[in-house]
Amino acid sequence: MTLLAVSLIIFSVTEFLPGDAASVMLGQQATPTVLENLRHKMGLDRPAYARYLGWVIGTSEAEGxxxxxxxxxxxxxxxxxxxxxxxxxxxxx
Structure with a gap:
């Protein structure tokens, strides 16, 4: 239960940070189309709960x-x- 709470806190904190991973990777000069494509590729266009579940499932699989x-x-x-x-x-x- 503690691990679940910690993972929720960490995920929530990263959600409230300004910007997202795609905008940080591409910088301010990125065009909106390129930025949107990267967000889609990274799954950042999905709802937060779906990204969290994907993250939890992905980290629990040793193969990945x-x-x-x-x-x-x-x-x-x-x-x-x-x-x-x-x-x-x-x-x-």
Missing amino acids: AVFKTNDGGSTWKRVALDMIAPITRTTFD
Whole structure:
């Protein structure tokens, strides 16, 4: 229950910040059409409750969770669980 409350608080705070991710990524020089296309691609045109549910479901699926890491100059993706597992084993031992 606590995790749900914290996730709702974090999501709500980001909703009340000025602007959105699309406008930050594209900057002030972006045309309204390009901005609207990116908002649609990112799902920002959906209602807040739908974005929240998608976010919760997406973060609960280990297959979709990846980190971009830099390893010796080559950027690659690795499943988040593979990166977190050694840390959690140490934590709970």
